[in-house]
Amino acid sequence: MPPADIYILQNSKGMKIQFFSAKPYDKQFFEQYNSETGFELEFLETGLRPGTTSVVERGAAVCVFVNDQVNAEVIRALAEKGVKIIALRSAGFNHVDLDAARAAGIRVCRVPEYSPEAVAEHAMALLLTLNRKTHKAYNRVREQNFALNGLMGFNLHGKTIGVIGTGKIGRAFCKIAQGFGCRVVAYDIFPDEQLRQAGVVYETLEEVLRISDVLSLHCPLNDSTFEIINKNTLQLMKPGVTLINTSRGRLINTKDVINALKAKQVGLLGLDVYEQEEALFFRDLSGSIIDDDVIQRLMSFPNVLVTAHQGFFTEEALSEIARVTLGSVARLAQGSEPENTAVILV
Structure with missing residues (x-):
């Protein structure tokens, strides 16, 4: 036996x-x-x-x-x-x-x-919410405040959206962005020929960072992508760039992004992941004191939106x-x- x-x-x-x-x-x-x-x-x-x-x-x-x-x-x-x-x-x-x-x-x-579309759609939801401030408008109207001051956004149509990583999720996001009439540029060490034929323009990482109005991260976390967004790469971006991350928290050096937010180099920041999320996400901490000063500082910005890794949900x-x-x-x-x-x- x-x-x-x-x-x-x-x-x-x-x-x-x-x-x-x-x-x-x-x-x-x-x-x-x-x-x-x-x-x-x-x-x-x-x-x-x-x-x-x-x-x-x-x-x-x-x-x-x-x-x-x-x-x-x-x-x-x-x-x-x-x-x-x-x-x-x-x-x-x-x-x-x-x-x-x-x-x-x-x-x-x-x-x-x-479901690559699930994460890609959530990335777009973060972008639309931050841009058109629907989360702020929702709270205002519930308090019978119908003023529009402070709720101005910008047209996505005609903007350049940069996508880092064009695997299945990145590919889905590219198609969504094209549906909004955006110019889509991308960086990936293995370019997707079907995306290229559909109008996505592949560039170097530095060029994507330089020309994008919106940057969305869809690459895996490995040695070459660890903290790919840091003080050096942030300086290459357009002032007031919108940054979205629904991939892995460690793609971003959060302290560097906080400094970029303070300097207005980053205009809008949407995160569904966070480098220290294992101590926070998927739990109800509403009655607790959170001793993570980094995320507390991050969430204090009015132009930052954090969701708790729900892109797949x-x-x-x-x-x-x-x-x-x-x-x-x-x-x-x-x-x-x-x-x-x-x-x-x-």
Whole structure:
């Protein structure tokens, strides 16, 4: 008879998946799509980090989100528990030590694309809200203040929008921006020929920064993009530039952007991500004192809009995340590979 761990992996029916950093909507969508796979699902509000690995059950698969800490220490602890699968219910994977997972013989899968349009549309929502100040108008009218002073925006039509990163999300954003009649310029180390044929003009990074009225970030976080927005690159931009980030918080040096806001080099700033978001986002802290002085300063600006990493948060995206994640775990547990090779990281 094979060892117990191997037996569990060969029979996914009844296999347990433990979800860390789980929210009610995770439970709703994963339970809805679990009828075909028949896993035992356990949803834990706690995040996965070195101090919480004790709750992992032997032989279970673990499912994590973007703010969980899946470093070498955590992976060693998971390997000792007989964990063979780590499933990321996200596209990004910079929070996982893939080399450590590979050395431990743990398979890692992700959801490479769930709804590029969801994030791209949220980026445009941030831009439109900041520009036309609909959030401020909403609060005014509720107080029976119908004055227009202070609510002036600008036409997007005819403006130059720069897009850094033209993967699936960046591509979707380019198409949306073109629909508004914008001139779209882009930077990517792998230009998209279909976008180029559709009228998107690829330029060097420096040129995109120099000529854009609006700049939207859609690139992954890696060594070459870490803090790609910093005091040096900010100085290349047009005075009063609008900056939108729905990708990864560490693409921006927040302190440098605060200085640029104070100097009016950045005119509008929309963020759905933040470099220290793991201590804040996805939790209700309305009754707490937040000791993060950087984000407190950031949110004190009237021309800054921060949302709590909700770009992915649509019914279509959550359905796809649940479907792909459960399907990938089922295939890995049975010893086969998911059909989409982009799902597998290790």
